[in-house]
Amino acid sequence: MTTTEELVAQVNKILDDIGIDLGELFEEFEPVKLAYTLARNVSLLNDLREELERRVGETAPSLRFMDKKNRDPHLQWIYRKKHNRALALERLHSAITAHKMALALLSANYTFKLGKRELKAEELKPEHLPKVRTVPKPIQLGRLEVLPHLAYSGDVLRLLARESIEVREQFKLIKGKLREKGIVQTKSIRIEVEYFEENRLKKTRLDLPADADIEAELRKRFGRRFRWRILSFIKTKGVLINNHYTVDNLALAYASLDPEKGAEKLGLDLFRYYFLTSETERQSLGLYPDIRLCIDCHYSIFDLPFRRERDFKTGYGSMLIIRKCEMESQLSGKRAEISTIPNYVLGGVLLYGISGWDERKVAEVLAIPLDELEEGLKKFVISGLHKVLFMENELKRFEKFMPKSDKAREFLALLQG
Numbered sequence: 408m409t410t411t412e413e414l415v416a417q418v419n420k421i422l423d424d425i426g427i428d429l430g431e432l433f434e435e436f437e438p439v440k441l442a443y444t445l446a447r448n449v450s451l452l453n454d455l456r457e458e459l460e461r462r463v464g465e466t467a468p469s470l471r472f473m474d475k476k477n478r479d480p481h482l483q484w485i486y487r488k489k490h491n492r493a494l495a496l497e498r499l500h501s502a503i504t505a506h507k508m509a510l511a512l513l514s515a516n517y518t519f520k521l522g523k524r525e526l527k528a529e530e531l532k533p534e535h536l537p538k539v540r541t542v543p544k545p546i547q548l549g550r551l552e553v554l555p556h557l558a559y560s561g562d563v564l565r566l567l568a569r570e571s572i573e574v575r576e577q578f579k580l581i582k583g584k585l586r587e588k589g590i591v592q593t594k595s596i597r598i599e600v601e602y603f604e605e606n607r608l609k610k611t612r613l614d615l616p617a618d619a620d621i622e623a624e625l626r627k628r629f630g631r632r633f634r635w636r637i638l639s640f641i642k643t644k645g646v647l648i649n650n651h652y653t654v655d656n657l658a659l660a661y662a663s664l665d666p667e668k669g670a671e672k673l674g675l676d677l678f679r680y681y682f683l684t685s686e687t688e689r690q691s692l693g694l695y696p697d698i699r700l701c702i703d704c705h706y707s708i709f710d711l712p713f714r715r716e717r718d719f720k721t722g723y724g725s726m727l728i729i730r731k732c733e734m735e736s737q738l739s740g741k742r743a744e745i746s747t748i749p750n751y752v753l754g755g756v757l758l759y760g761i762s763g764w765d766e767r768k769v770a771e772v773l774a775i776p777l778d779e780l781e782e783g784l785k786k787f788v789i790s791g792l793h794k795v796l797f798m799e800n801e802l803k804r805f806e807k808f809m810p811k812s813d814k815a816r817e818f819l820a821l822l823q824g
Contacts, residue, residue, distance in 0.1 A: 411462045415495045418455050422502055426560030433555040438541045441554075442513050442528040448559075449506045456499045463492045502561030504652035504696060509557055511693035515548040517541050546683060546751045546775055549694050550676050553660040563655045573666035581658040581670045584711075585648055589704030589725075596640055600625060602633035612638065647677075647706050650697035657695070674724065675712040679773055681728045682754035686735055701732035718763070730761045734796050744790045751775055752783035759784065760797045760804060784808045 409417070425448055432441055510528050519526045520540045531539065558566055567578055595614045598621065602609055615624060617640075625633055648654055661669035680694065681702075689700050702725060709724025716723065734757050745753065752775065759769045759780070766784065770777040787793055788808045797805075 411459075411492060414455075414459060414462065415492055418459060418495045418499060421451070421455070422498055422560045422562070425502065426562070429559045430555070436554075438513055438517050439519060439531065439536055439539045442510060442517075442519065443531040443533070443536060445506050445510050445513075446528045446531060449503060449510070452499060452503050452506065456496070456503060459492070459496050459499065463489075463496055498561035500561070501558055501563060501652045501655060504650070505557040505559050505561070505656045507693060507696065508653070508656060509554055509559070512549045512551065512554065515692060515694060516544055516551060518544060545749075548680060548683060548692070550664075550672065553664050556660040556663040557656050558659055563659055567659060570663060571666065574662045577662035577666045577669045578658045581661055581673060582654055584670055584674075584706075584708040585654045585657065586646055587707065588646055589702070589706050596621070597638045598635050599638050600629065600633055600635045602629040645699075647702070647708070648695060648698045653696045653698070670708065671711040674708040674710070675772075678709055678712060678724055678728065682731060682758055682773055683751040683775070684754070685750045686732070688750060701735070702728055703732075727758065727762060731757050737796055738792070741792060741795075744792060745787060748783045748786055749779075752779050753787075755780045756783050756787045757796075760793065760801050781808070 429444065432444060514528060518541075519528070519531065520542055521535055521538055526535065526539065560566070567575060570578075595616050596619075597612060597614050599610065599612050602611075615621060621635065625635060648657075657673060661673045663669075665672055677695070677698075680689075684692065686700050689698075705722040705725040707721075709728065710719075710721065711724075713719055713723045731754065748756070751773070755769050755773050755775050758764070758773065759766055762769065764772070766780055767777060770780050784805070785808050788805050793802060793805045
């Protein structure tokens with residue numbers, strides 16, 4: 408049985424080899440071979456992670472926190488050994504995250520077919536590789552160009568050290584954007600109410616919207632005999648992606664891809680991600696591990712792609728995503744009425760209604776076919792759901808997609824009740 412130090416050395420050697428092997432694999436981009444290699448690596452790295460976690464346990468305090476006078480050479484050796492183990496484990500976590508992100512990106516953009524049967528990346532075997540066909544999916548999620556730049560060896564800082572100053576500055580910018588907490592907004596107020604019921608004093612707690620008329624609302628529920636006090640404000644908070652391995656890999660990949668506009672490209676890709684997918688899809692995609700399924704506050708990274716828009720204001724991109732997420736919940740239970748509209752086209756329809764952009768601009772921003780978007784807009788108008796989701800001033804934008812003839816308009820009016 409190997410010692411822990413031998414296992415740490417083995418982990419570092421395997422991760423170094425993976426970084427070299429995958430670098431060579433990207434010279435000729437073959438999605439099937441790449442997906443097979445990534446899936447095989449993930450299986451191996453997960454086994455190593457479990458074994459190393461079992462042996463390492465909790466990490467020891469860092470040497471730098473010890474008083475110089477009290478540093479015993481034997482203690483230093485022990486702490487250094489613990490530190491090396493912890494670093495190997497961190498490297499493993501980062502490498503596994505990079506592999507999973509790459510696999511999710513390939514799966515989101517390609518379908519692997521063996522005859523008529525669809526295969527997942529985890530089901531690929533060496534004998535399948537010459538026979539499997541790669542079929543591109545109708546829309547692109549994420550950005551395939553970042554694949555060669557993810558930290559498959561897990562050593563983000565060492566890879567970053569090889570890059571130019573421009574890449575390092577862009578890395579810091581992207582990481583800062585992804586680590587910032589959203590601009591806090593008060594969503595609701597938690598209050599405590601004392602009231603009389605059947606001549607007995609009772610107490611309860613409840614949450615009300617931040618803009619609610621508290622006195623009027625409580626009077627409806629408890630009559631006139633009550634008193635209340637605010638316990639706390641419930642606010643939006645937290646980072647967009649709650650996983651520093653994901654943040655490090657994204658920052659390195661996009662900064663290496665484009666040292667000038669890497670943050671802007673990432674902002675656009677994340678914006679498209681929210682509009683081209685449903686909340687259910689986002690739960691299983693894995694493109695950006697531990698990203699929020701929906702956002703409820705402003706993140707400045709979503710402003711970067713739209714700074715040159717004429718009506719740009721702070722929070723521009725975030726507000727569009729927030730509206731889209733709200734509409735997703737409003738469409739719950741009504742999706743059957745527009746079942747022929749794919750989710751990525753539906754995202755385009757919703758963006759058309761809330762953004763003020765014409766259909767060409769929407770198709771360009773989301774990188775979806777214009778003819779599919781126009782067809783989706785017509786079907787959405789026929790369903791009548793635009794009257795449910797959009798405000799009165801936004802409804803005018805859908806008139807151009809109404810049926811042209813009087814008979815068709817009359818039939819549509821009867822159909823919608």
